[in-house]
Amino acid sequence: MSLLHGLATRALRGLDPEDAHGLAILGLKMGLGPWGGADDAILAGSLGGIALPNVVGLAPGFDKNAEVFGPMLRAGFGFVECGTVTPKPQAGNPRPRLFRLSEDRAVINRMGFNNDGLEAFASRLAQRGPTGVVGANIGANKDAEDRIGDYVTGLKRLWGMASYFTINISSPNTPGLRALQTKAALEELLGRLAEARDALPPQGRVPMFLKVAPDLETGEVETITETVLAHGLAGIMVSNTTVSRPALKSRFREETGGLSGAPLMGLSTRVLSEFAAAAQGRLTLVGVGGVASGADAYAKIRAGAEVVQLYSALVFEGPGLVTRIKRDLAARLRADGFASVAEAAQAR
Numbered sequence: 001m002s003l004l005h006g007l008a009t010r011a012l013r014g015l016d017p018e019d020a021h022g023l024a025i026l027g028l029k030m031g032l033g034p035w036g037g038a039d040d041a042i043l044a045g046s047l048g049g050i051a052l053p054n055v056v057g058l059a060p061g062f063d064k065n066a067e068v069f070g071p072m073l074r075a076g077f078g079f080v081e082c083g084t085v086t087p088k089p090q091a092g093n094p095r096p097r098l099f100r101l102s103e104d105r106a107v108i109n110r111m112g113f114n115n116d117g118l119e120a121f122a123s124r125l126a127q128r129g130p131t132g133v134v135g136a137n138i139g140a141n142k143d144a145e146d147r148i149g150d151y152v153t154g155l156k157r158l159w160g161m162a163s164y165f166t167i168n169i170s171s172p173n174t175p176g177l178r179a180l181q182t183k184a185a186l187e188e189l190l191g192r193l194a195e196a197r198d199a200l201p202p203q204g205r206v207p208m209f210l211k212v213a214p215d216l217e218t219g220e221v222e223t224i225t226e227t228v229l230a231h232g233l234a235g236i237m238v239s240n241t242t243v244s245r246p247a248l249k250s251r252f253r254e255e256t257g258g259l260s261g262a263p264l265m266g267l268s269t270r271v272l273s274e275f276a277a278a279a280q281g282r283l284t285l286v287g288v289g290g291v292a293s294g295a296d297a298y299a300k301i302r303a304g305a306e307v308v309q310l311y312s313a314l315v316f317e318g319p320g321l322v323t324r325i326k327r328d329l330a331a332r333l334r335a336d337g338f339a340s341v342a343e344a345a346q347a348r
Contacts, residue, residue, distance in 0.1 A: 060083045090141055108252060112174060159201070169210070171258065181220065186223075211288075294331070
């Protein structure tokens, strides 16, 4: 079966990237995904107080509309984050808007929060059952008059359905969205979200995380950390895609949008380390950006992340990659004498 999945992944790489993704989602819905098997106990962890069977999660963007979280959990991910979802459905930016940089093991996207909207997302999430950790990544519509209001709407509509929420203010593909990372805007955003959260039924209360960009100015790491702490969020997802462009080989290297994959690994891990220094153990940090191997996952953990996520590497390796990452990560933890992921993260 692993050979079959490998052949399917190679076949999909011959198609337009967005078409290939659509076919992958269809195949998963038809039950054609891999089965990950039992997890090594050393990989168990916690996401803002939520127990995880393993700390390797699926980053948002793959399952935008909450269609295949079940198959991806069965493939071996410890948790799945769906979205980004906006209150109203939106088509996103014109195609082509997704580019596979094979020589660089990278992806550039300018999707623009294309999704089916909150109602479709909520109806699927409501059917997920009691097992498995499934998060909701919420955003704002491009044409929203009150973007912060869109985040509040998403929180309220999905309350009691998601295992956790991620507030995505760091996509480079919605004009002006990253301005919400500035101190005054972030104070207002998190303040209104905290007010809405505290007014909702307590039985639906789950952790909230902030997803940040890797392209931050001097001092912003400390400001964001303290603002997140002040408003009672559980942690920070570090990081989203980058608008910077390191040396790339692909003919698509000049395309606009967010760059992810292997070239993002070093930058996102450095910024993660800065957040770990600022947080001093007071927040859960999730390492995202460039994870394609057990070595990459381990590097994020040693930089201070107790949990990691990946997505872009699946474009090149397929969903069976998660099993290989977990096997290698467990071996690296034991080789260095650690009894758990949390112990390795705290020993940075």
